[in-house]
Amino acid sequence: MPTLLPPNHTGVTRFTTGQGAATYATCPISFQNNAAWTIEFWCSLDALVDQMPMVTKGTEFMLASRGQTLYAALGGQTVPLVSQALLDTSIPYYICVIYDGLTMSMYLNGALAAQATTSANPPASSAQLTIGNGFYGEIQGLRLWTQAMNANILGQNQFNSFAAGTPSLAVQDDFTVTPPVDTSGNNIVPTLNQYARYLPFVPAGVLVTSSFCDPYNDGAVNPGGGQSPFSVSAWICPDINGGLMYIFTNGVAESNSGMTLGIGTDGKLFFQVGDGTVLTSSATLTDGVWVFVAVTWTPPAAGALYINGALDSSSAAMQLAGTLANGEPLIGAIASVGTQLPINSFDGQLQNVCVWNVALTAAQIAGYQTATPQTDPTCIAYYDFSQAPAQNQVSFNPVGLVSGAALAPAPVYTGGSMGARAEARAIAPNPAALAAEPPLEPMPDIDDEAFFAAAEAEYERFMGGFRISEEQRNFFRNLHSERLRQGREDFLNGVMADFNRVRIDVLDAGGARMTFVHADGTEEVISDGLFDACTLWCIQLLVAIVGALWLALGLAFNYSRFLQGMTNFFGTRINSIGIMPQLIATFRNGVTGQGIYTCLKLLYEYSLLTSIAKLSYQLIFSSLSWWTILSLAMRIVLLMSPTAVLEILWLVAQLAYSIYSIVQLLQQRPPGCLN
Numbered sequence: 001m002p003t004l005l006p007p008n009h010t011g012v013t014r015f016t017t018g019q020g021a022a023t024y025a026t027c028p029i030s031f032q033n034n035a036a037w038t039i040e041f042w043c044s045l046d047a048l049v050d051q052m053p054m055v056t057k058g059t060e061f062m063l064a065s066r067g068q069t070l071y072a073a074l075g076g077q078t079v080p081l082v083s084q085a086l087l088d089t090s091i092p093y094y095i096c097v098i099y100d101g102l103t104m105s106m107y108l109n110g111a112l113a114a115q116a117t118t119s120a121n122p123p124a125s126s127a128q129l130t131i132g133n134g135f136y137g138e139i140q141g142l143r144l145w146t147q148a149m150n151a152n153i154l155g156q157n158q159f160n161s162f163a164a165g166t167p168s169l170a171v172q173d174d175f176t177v178t179p180p181v182d183t184s185g186n187n188i189v190p191t192l193n194q195y196a197r198y199l200p201f202v203p204a205g206v207l208v209t210s211s212f213c214d215p216y217n218d219g220a221v222n223p224g225g226g227q228s229p230f231s232v233s234a235w236i237c238p239d240i241n242g243g244l245m246y247i248f249t250n251g252v253a254e255s256n257s258g259m260t261l262g263i264g265t266d267g268k269l270f271f272q273v274g275d276g277t278v279l280t281s282s283a284t285l286t287d288g289v290w291v292f293v294a295v296t297w298t299p300p301a302a303g304a305l306y307i308n309g310a311l312d313s314s315s316a317a318m319q320l321a322g323t324l325a326n327g328e329p330l331i332g333a334i335a336s337v338g339t340q341l342p343i344n345s346f347d348g349q350l351q352n353v354c355v356w357n358v359a360l361t362a363a364q365i366a367g368y369q370t371a372t373p374q375t376d377p378t379c380i381a382y383y384d385f386s387q388a389p390a391q392n393q394v395s396f397n398p399v400g401l402v403s404g405a406a407l408a409p410a411p412v413y414t415g416g417s418m419g420a421r422a423e424a425r426a427i428a429p430n431p432a433a434l435a436a437e438p439p440l441e442p443m444p445d446i447d448d449e450a451f452f453a454a455a456e457a458e459y460e461r462f463m464g465g466f467r468i469s470e471e472q473r474n475f476f477r478n479l480h481s482e483r484l485r486q487g488r489e490d491f492l493n494g495v496m497a498d499f500n501r502v503r504i505d506v507l508d509a510g511g512a513r514m515t516f517v518h519a520d521g522t523e524e525v526i527s528d529g530l531f532d533a534c535t536l537w538c539i540q541l542l543v544a545i546v547g548a549l550w551l552a553l554g555l556a557f558n559y560s561r562f563l564q565g566m567t568n569f570f571g572t573r574i575n576s577i578g579i580m581p582q583l584i585a586t587f588r589n590g591v592t593g594q595g596i597y598t599c600l601k602l603l604y605e606y607s608l609l610t611s612i613a614k615l616s617y618q619l620i621f622s623s624l625s626w627w628t629i630l631s632l633a634m635r636i637v638l639l640m641s642p643t644a645v646l647e648i649l650w651l652v653a654q655l656a657y658s659i660y661s662i663v664q665l666l667q668q669r670p671p672g673c674l675n
Helices: 150-157 362-367 432-436 449-463 470-492 531-550 557-569 580-586 595-606 611-618 626-638 645-666
Strands: 010-015 021-024 035-045 052-057 061-066 069-074 093-099 103-108 113-115 129-132 137-145 168-175 196-201 206-207 212-215 228-238 245-250 259-263 268-271 279-284 291-298 300-306 308-316 330-333 348-356 378-384 399-402 405-409 502-507 514-517 523-532
Touching: 035 052, 035 061, 069 103, 069 113, 093 150, 103 150, 113 470, 113 645, 129 137, 150 470, 206 212, 212 362, 212 378, 228 245, 228 259, 228 268, 245 348, 259 291, 268 291, 279 300, 279 308, 279 531, 330 348, 362 432, 449 470, 449 595, 449 645, 470 645, 502 531, 514 531, 514 557, 523 531, 523 557, 531 557, 531 580, 531 595, 531 611, 531 645, 557 611, 580 595, 595 611, 611 626, 626 645
Parallel strands: none
Antiparallel strands: 010 137, 010 196, 021 129, 035 093, 035 137, 052 061, 052 129, 061 069, 093 103, 103 113, 137 168, 206 348, 206 405, 212 330, 212 399, 228 291, 228 348, 245 259, 245 330, 259 268, 268 279, 291 300, 300 308, 348 378, 502 514, 514 523
16 A cells, blocks of 8 residues: 555654754855845744854854853854843744844844844854754754844744745745745755654554543534445554554444444454445554555445545445434443443544445545535534644534643644743733723724824833833834724725725525625625624624634735635534633624733634634635645634733734724624624
């Protein structure tokens, strides 16, 4: 069988021994004569030692970590840049150093970390520009510019690539592929020594010995519960050990209903409905190799088994004798009468398990080998273990990780990268608690200068709860004003039109129609009569809030496509998740960046933000690498931590851009909707 990897995978260039290095024969930026330049660097750290060089060029320049601090300096620089103790291991960092010929500024994950003036002019050397050579960790990317770039623009594009040929873009190297690729158009790539190695990265659930995964409240997932067709698929990497182990089951082992999919003692797949005929694969699975397996069943007795998208075996004698009123799905084991815990646990890794209420065709199974079925209306369960939390991405129900089951590799958060390491240095209030403070006066009309002033005053009050330096306070104050002013300008000039081109009309026959008006005047019906006006408006508000996060992170998207996908998915779910009244209440005294942040935090606390993010990736971010998606997910977790002080302030300032569109949307709330 061919060796494949699940769709959600990536890679990093790993430096493990301290001797790993990537060197450039050509250095396109100059560190002499106060020439301007910008360096952007993406990495994560495996250790916090006295000094780990990140990007260096002999005695001319050094960017490095020193313990938990970040350090940067030109050769001979009197006052080097040194951050507070912000760094931690296993967290993806975006580091940016900008020099305009007089002032050097260092940013971590978009927020200012240190700044100093210098006129140092180090002598030129023959040393090569080098990544690593004393570094322990992973490298994802390096971008070099031959001018001092705008930090806000770069911060908003830290997850995006610039187009080849962009002026002043000298290097844009992607280290998540092998060999590294320069997408700047200049083809400047490094030479990696033997200690810098590419490492494939497949996030998954790991099961060992007696561990298993228990979906919560998923009784509607009932394949084999009766005479209805179904399909089940799974991406797995088994540890073949000669034992019997189950991948996915529904019902107890002794039942004449339900179904089982597992691996026999001979390493072959087996599939059974109830206690009927067992279908066994012709192929034997390989120990430690990822494989995509799928089964289908069509009543009364037709079963098929697929491996890596191709039909392996089939049977017309797989009768189902019994029925099961409610599903009892279990991942990685099977329940058995008389045992306290499930038995015959799976050993190995699983990235996902999916269940459909139809028998998929061979072509559909081949397609779902590389695609996710979250938006397929016939998919009733998409158990995803590629990101925390483990969850059914169709129902949003959680999946319990039992008896040692875990998600790996698991990011480690011990206080946040940007926030202080201890509350003694930076005591951050939980933004979600701000609603309990004395209410603000309602904000003025959005086209009034008083609206702008009120928003700035509220952000100033918000910053007052954080212990940060005056230099950092000025940085965030200016960033907030810039994003707020740009948002107002774009809104009033019709540039920010996506959120304003949606029309909801109540239909005489019942329900409502949501229409999106494109820039050229053509109309696209998003939903027609399936849901009432209040439901459609709630979905629109949810899309606007999540869209504000993507805009803050610099991710442009097709709004009509995003809205249509979210409407189709949330139309039957939005009224059951119970969060909309809380989201609306957050804005009862006006819309602010911190209010939008509070809404995002509520979505996160409801375990919805990560799920919506995964859905968003399918709808609008198909061009993003999986490393970028993973980094976004981990940054979302970090941004929701109350100790990530500087990152929270950065995000709230960025969210100010979307204030105007959300204000207008709230003014369009249908009469009687969630009153």
